[in-house]
Amino acid sequence: MAGSVTFANVDSIQMQLLEEVAGLHQVPAGAYNIRANGQMAARAASANIEIISKEDKTGIDIRIKPGTKNESVHIPVVLSQSGLTEMVYNDFYIGDDADVVIVAGCGIHNGGDGDSRHDGLHRFFVGKNSKVKYVEKHYGSGDGRGKRIMDPQTQVTMEENSYMEMEMVQIKGVDSTRRSTKADLAAGAKLIIRERLLTHGTQFAESSFVVNLNGEDSSANVISRSVAKEDSTQIFNAEINGNAKCAGHSECDAIIMDNAKISAIPKITANNTDAALIHEAAIGKIAGEQIVKLMTLGLTEEEAEAQIVNGFLK
């Protein structure tokens, strides 16, 4: 194991955020770019993965060579300076026949009174036959009155027979988030999106997905599991458009607690007779019987509730 403090320009609060959003406690293997308080704090390329700063705006281009296998890219962003607002543009060019893991994520620690805000536009161009696993975690901490805000936009263009799995996680701490994800799939491409969300306090979270199944035998599965506690509000929009012989499925499963509000607005459109599309949406509170069952195993009511929520979001 390398030492715990490994990035010269990253302080201890930022290190904690990095651990939360990207599981980083040392220099990651493979390529990485770490952005802290609006500045590049560390960067490394690999033989197959280039990271280049954009010249016309804030952000980076990540270029992954065709045939790159079993490599990873970490590009976490952390903010610990209250009142900082930024917008970044990151483009990922993944060559044909690659197999890579991309870990993004944003952590904001706001101990002050100003709103801290990170917005990003991530564009993915996934080459033919490539496999990408993308993990994006959002996390907020700090007890300042300033809000922690993140509005991520993701645009995915998938070429023939490519495969992408996106895992988007936001568990606590982010006051306001509007996530927009749009994907276009060519023939044989397959997209899986898994979202897990927990809101509390007066937080607001909106997720909007638009998936266009353009090519023959393309498929998409959008799965959202969320828990809304206290006075928080969640909106889930999932739109799947079947423009060819394709298969699409969206599922929103939510647990509502306290005074929270949740809307699930699934929409499926078939523009081709061979498009097979399904949507499912369910919102409900924790069943009393579930709590009782765990209490008969010796858990208190609070422990039972926490266990059910943790399992649901696992």
Place this chain on the structure above:
Amino acid sequence: MLTLENVSFGVQEDRKEKEIIHDLTLTIDDHKFVVITGPNGGGKSTLARLIAGIERPTQGRIAFDGTDITDKSITERANLGISYAFQQPVRFKGVQVLDLIRLAAKKKLAAADACVYLSEVGLCAKDYINREINASLSGGELKRIEIATVLARGTKLSVFDEPEAGIDLWSFQNLIAVFERMRDRTDGSILIISHQERILNIADEIVVIADGRITAQGPKEDILPGLLGTASAVDACSKFYKGGQ
């Protein structure tokens, strides 16, 4: 030892109090295998829920090993050593079979140790240990997992509410074997709500409850002959082929 003393329980129905259990007194001795039977709607399941603390009596006292538990919560009773297997087990999205068995055992069991309990109820452990307890499991599978959680707890008193409900005939044969093994091995007492003749047949003691009252109670040898052929002691096949209880 579990004692119920003059226990009554009622619910509000059409603005009137409807009493389900009337002034019932019952003792379950240590190391006993007791089966409670009787007609449907007679109050058997309510009695099991009163013992587990899911319902509270409107009158009377319940004591367990000398401690008055009448006002104790479900959690407190569970931690004193009372286990309760649901008639209709609960599903949990996202919670795996291993998680539930670990919660039941109250320790971080190794997967291999958790598997022992699943094998005991006739489930091939490696196929089930990582399964979610969700709608993908059949009623019979859920029921067996429910019984495994009670086995994993290994408490002084285990209460099973109609363990045969929702189980197919093949599984039912194995279920009898599970209870027989439990009877031979366990240190504590076992209380089963059932009308199944084959379960009644392995009891030390049988209690018959009808209209919220005990109508007969005693050793199996004395009680069972009078029940045969009635709805309180149906044979396994009538459950499956005659649409019996």
